[in-house]
Amino acid sequence: MDFLTLRGIHHTYFTKTSAxxxxxxxxxxxxxxxxxxxxxxxxxxxxxxxxxIAGLIDPSDGxxxxxxxxxxxxxxxxxxxxxxDYLFPWKTIEExxxxxxxxxxTLEESKKEEVLALLGQMGLENVEKLYPKQLSGGMRxxxxxxxxxxxxxxLLMLDEPFSALxxxxxxxLEDLVSNTFKSFGKTAILVTHxxxxxxxxxxxxxxxxxxxxxxxxxxxxPEELRNLSPFEARNHPIYNELFQxxxxxxxxxEPEEY
Ligand SMILES: Nc1ncnc2c1ncn2[C@@H]1O[C@H](COP(=O)(O)OP(=O)(O)O)[C@@H](O)[C@H]1O
Ligand SMILES: [Mg+2]
Numbered sequence: 001m002d003f004l005t006l007r008g009i010h011h012t013y014f015t016k017t018s019a020x021x022x023x024x025x026x027x028x029x030x031x032x033x034x035x036x037x038x039x040x041x042x043x044x045x046x047x048x049x050x051x052x053i054a055g056l057i058d059p060s061d062g063x064x065x066x067x068x069x070x071x072x073x074x075x076x077x078x079x080x081x082x083x084x085d086y087l088f089p090w091k092t093i094e095e096x097x098x099x100x101x102x103x104x105x106t107l108e109e110s111k112k113e114e115v116l117a118l119l120g121q122m123g124l125e126n127v128e129k130l131y132p133k134q135l136s137g138g139m140r141x142x143x144x145x146x147x148x149x150x151x152x153x154x155l156l157m158l159d160e161p162f163s164a165l166x167x168x169x170x171x172x173l174e175d176l177v178s179n180t181f182k183s184f185g186k187t188a189i190l191v192t193h194x195x196x197x198x199x200x201x202x203x204x205x206x207x208x209x210x211x212x213x214x215x216x217x218x219x220x221x222p223e224e225l226r227n228l229s230p231f232e233a234r235n236h237p238i239y240n241e242l243f244q245x246x247x248x249x250x251x252x253x254e255p256e257e258y
Pocket of ligand 2: 046047048
């Protein structure tokens with residue numbers, strides 16, 4: 001059985017004066033344990049599609065199922081991480097990462113220990129009592145990642161989580177996220193407009209075209225790359241070939257844009 005299935009997703013935003021069709025007839029499947037990317041230029045409906053998969057907005061038409069159930073019923077099975085970390089500035093790091101748990105389940109002491117240990121695994125020592133503003137952007141995104149993992153979602157969705165970070169921090173976080181998700185066997189969807197990031201991190205890439213958002217093409221990453229860390233993958237000769245291929249494909253979608 002497919003883990004996540006999207007069938008005929010269509011979405012139109014209505015405002016007082018206009019109607020914008022954000023997504024047109026999107027059908028795709030994601031297998032359990034797979035890491036996929038939604039790649040495409042800004043405005044092609046990537047965030048809209050994630051919000052639909054998360055059950056946050058209802059599509060105008062079509063169906064989303066997670067393990068055969070509607071995502072509305074399964075909304076506690078999904079976790080969402082955004083470009084901005086959205087940590088609460090008035091709460092400590094510990095309070096921020098335990099927040100999702102307090103809302104969804106009773107907070108057992110053992111579970112609390114586990115989540116705090118996860119901070120250590122992310123290379124964050126002695127930050128529990130600090131406030132978000134005392135941490136760097138990369139550290140805050142690691143805290144956001146711990147908070148997302150804390151509720152043990154079956155499906156993780158990352159909406160451009162590295163795009164506000166400097167290049168070096170971004171490369172390090174790519175490796176950290178990739179290793180963490182592999183070791184936990186998590187299924188994940190990464191939204192990005194960065195071709196290199198999509199190639200380095202994914203098992204498959206769904207390339208979207210804009211106005212309205214459509215699934216343009218699907219690329220399966222070769223075994224050689226999938227077995228490498230994102231950083232190593234970027235140094236593999238196949239990486240450059242794929243980059244050229246996908247670059248040309250993006251150019252054919254939006255030749256004028258720069
Ligand atoms: N809340 C909204 N109301 C009206 N239009 C929206 C809304 N959110 C997104 N859109 C429009 O839908 C299209 C897709 O947006 P979005 O899903 O944010 O794309 P992406 O994440 O790929 O940049 C864009 O044309 C955008 O302007
Ligand atoms: Mg977006």
